[in-house]
Amino acid sequence: MANADTNPLEIAREALLRLATRRIPPTPANYRALYHEIAGTQDDGSDALPDAVLRSLVAALPRATPAQLRLARLLEDGVQKSGWNGLRDGLAQHARTLEDRAGWGNLISELLRLWELRQPGLTPARKREGLQRVLASQDDDTLYPRLQGLIKGWGDASAGLDSPDAMGDLAPANEAEAMPDAATTSRTGLTGSQFMGGFGSISQFFGGSAPDEDLEAFADLRELLATSLETALAPVVRDTAVAEQLDELAVAMRAAKSVKVLRTLTTKVKHLAFKMEILTGEQAEIRTELLRLFGLLVENVGELVLDDQWLHGQMEIVRDLVARPLDIRALEDAERRLKEVIFKQSQLKQSLQEAKEALKQMLAGFVDHLADFSESTSEYHDKLEAFAGKISSANSLAELGSVLDEVMRQTRVAQLNTQRTRDELHAARSRVEQAEAHIAQLQAELDRTSAMVRHDQLTGTLNRRGLDEALEKEMARSRRYRAPLCIGLLDVDNFKKLNDSLGHQAGDAALIHLTQVIRDGLRPQDSVARYGGEEFLLLLPNTTRHEAVQTVQRLQRELTRRFFLHNNQKLLITFSAGVTELNDRDNEETALARADAAMYEAKQTGKNRVIEG
Ligand SMILES: Nc1nc2c(ncn2[C@@H]2O[C@H](COP(=O)(O)OP(=O)(O)OP(=O)(O)O)[C@@H](O)[C@H]2O)c(=O)[nH]1
Incomplete structure (x- = not known):
């Protein structure tokens, strides 16, 4: 049958037939030998592992990435050392890797799902740390299974199992180490486990969910409350004891290491809030009372300066201002205007005082001089009458001469008195004139200062x-x-x-x-x-x-x-x-x-x- 058939199908069929009839084990080598026998060809081993072809193929493989390099080396090893078996194993491993890659998508979506899932006992910080540990590993080949382990841990945790895998395979057993203060207390002031201790109440507070975001929000609220107590409330409370308590509470609040402590502090805040409510009520009453007093004062000042129209205008403006809702600018304005009123009033008082004094002196002087004058005049008249009697009864010229001398002397005295009185009246008049001039000068000064004050006299607006x-x-x-x-x-x-x-x-x-x-x-x-x-x-x-x-x-x-x-x-x-x-x-x-x-x-x-x- 040598060279009997060249049809590969027929040769193959005959080879199988001979394997059966000769009861030869159907190994590839026996099949190959029979095949060559039937076909009349030489088994030159050319269908053994095509080393050269494979080598050139492997040499042509890209090696740009670690994965490509790994595949090329795998095939090289298979070709050089391990023959078909090595090559088969290498390819199988590569196929698994490819399969793993196909699983990356699922793995990542699962990672994302669990990352966003709020899981009691598994804070975002804890998850982040576990992931960082897995990613920090340089071994690419183990990345996939390690990540799978981490995600499984997270999954178990969400199913209620407290899996250590949740921290990744390198997670420390000690939670305190896993959640160092720097990472978890920087904002919250509490360690993770401490927070967990009060978790139930916080989640209730936030509507039943158990979120870490809520924990952060809670910490933010705590800080906000402390800041409000310290910077917003304490400075406005007039009662120093309450203000000190507010400051102390803020400090204690920041230092609080557990929700239990915080809860105690919250009770204190409530007590203080109650105290402050009472204080605020009292202060509102005091303010109303003060305003009423101020109103009365304004009325009163108005009454005191009845004859000064300008002042009345100003008082009206002040009254208007305090009648409106209080505001710092309105108060400043009212204060300015009152100061002006007080200043002007003091000026007026002074000038009035001086005018009165001058008038008093003038009147007193006149009265004195008129009295003197009338006294000396009536004395002179009496003397003249006496002289007239002496003249009519005089018997000699000598007697008459001495009466005339006396008349002359008395007339001179009367003249001198009149002169003196006139001089003194002149002096008094000039003093009155001086006083008048002084008043006029004061008035002019007053006008000048009025012009210098901050309000326009006609309209009451600022000048x-x-x-x-x-x-x-x-x-x-x-x-x-x-x-x-x-x-x-x-x-x-x-x-x-x-x-x-x-x-x-x-x-x-x-x-x-x-x-x-x-x-x-x-x-x-x-x-x-x-x-x-x-x-x-x-x-x-x-x-x-x-x-x-x-x-x-x-x-x-x-x-x-x-x-x-x-x-x-x-x-x-x-x-x-x-x-x-x-x-x-x-x-x-x-x-x-x-x-x-x-x-x-x-x-x-x-x-x-x-x-x-
Ligand atoms: N009654 C009164 N008049 C004043 C006072 N101050 C300024 N005036 C007058 O206001 C007038 C201003 O005149 P103008 O500057 O020509 O301005 P106007 O007639 O309003 O014309 P336009 O500004 O172009 O509309 C002048 O006649 C001033 O004497 C004041 O205190 N009282």
Whole structure:
């Protein structure tokens, strides 16, 4: 049958037949020998492991990544040392690796699922640490199984088993080591296990879930509470004992190492809150009472200065201010105005005292001199009568001569007395004149100081001096609190015409009306200043440019509702305004210049409007 058949199928069938008929074990080698026998070919071993081909194949494999390198080495080893078996094992291991890779996706999604799952006893910090330990290992081949172990541990923990695997296979047995203070107490101030101790109550507090985020939120709240006690409440409590207790509580709260301690502190907070409620109530009563007293005082001062209209105007303003809801700026303003009233009153008292003194002296002097004069005059008259009697009864010239000498002497004395009285009356008059001059001088000084005080006497708004002070304060406040500050410069429209047609007094009344409307339309913290004759400046703290424009426009609308009444005639007063918001580089001049330019534009473009500068 040599070379009998060249059909490989037939040869194979015959080879199998011979294996069976000759009862030869069907090994590959026996099959190969029979095959060559039937085909009439030589078994030259060319179908053994194709070493050269495989080597060239392996040499061509990429080795860029550790995995590629590993595969290439595996195949090299298989080819060189272990033959088919080595190659088979290597390929099988590689196939497993590939299979593992296919499992990475699942593994990672499971990792993510468990990472986000809130698990009692397994804080994010703990999970993070376990994962870091697994990832820190340099051995790529063991990464997959180690990660699998870690995830399994997490899974078991969520199923209620407290698995040590939850920390990764390198997890320390000691939990304190696993959750060093630095990692878990930096924000919370408690170690993980301490937190776990109070976990139930905290999770209840947060609605039944048992989240670590809640623990962090709890720690944040604890810090917030401590800070509130220390920086927000303690400084405003007037009772020093309570303030000290608040400070102590804040310190204790931060140092608390367990939820149990915190709970005790919370009870103390409740007690203190109760005390403070009582204190606050008392303080509110005290404030109301003080305000009432202040009101009485203001009334009283008003009564004392009945004859000074200017002071009455000021007192009215102070009364208005305290009648509004209290606010720090309103109080500052009230204080300033009261100081002015007190100052002016003391000046008036002094000048009145001097005037009274001068008047008293003058009257006393007159009375004295008139008495002296009338006394000496009546004495002189009596003497003259006596001399007349002596003259009529005189019998000789010599006798007559001596009576005449006496008459002459008495007349000279009377003359001297009159002269002296006249001189003294002159002196008294000049003293009165001096006193009058002094009073006039005092009055002039008073007027000068009045001009120097911070409020405009006609309208009661701030004057330039008051404006400078207020603007400086508001600019500093705005920078300190990074709050917007706007100014608005207002100029009454066609005011000259009003003055010319109705008179200066009507003009004054119109200005008073205008400022009243403005003041009523602004917040207590806003200020109004008389910038010039019929120009006013508004200071609007905590106000953006947009809000400032709206505010000024609202004032314009209000003026169209509240007419100025002159002799029962309704007159519409309008103004043009420029509004600007102050920036960090502004000083008073630059800001005012912008507002002024904008106001000028408002005048130029039709009046009764607001322009932003
Ligand atoms: N009654 C009164 N008039 C004042 C006072 N201060 C300034 N004025 C007058 O206000 C007028 C301002 O006139 P102008 O500057 O021409 O301005 P205006 O007539 O309002 O014209 P526009 O500003 O262009 O609308 C002047 O007649 C001033 O005398 C004041 O305290 N009382």
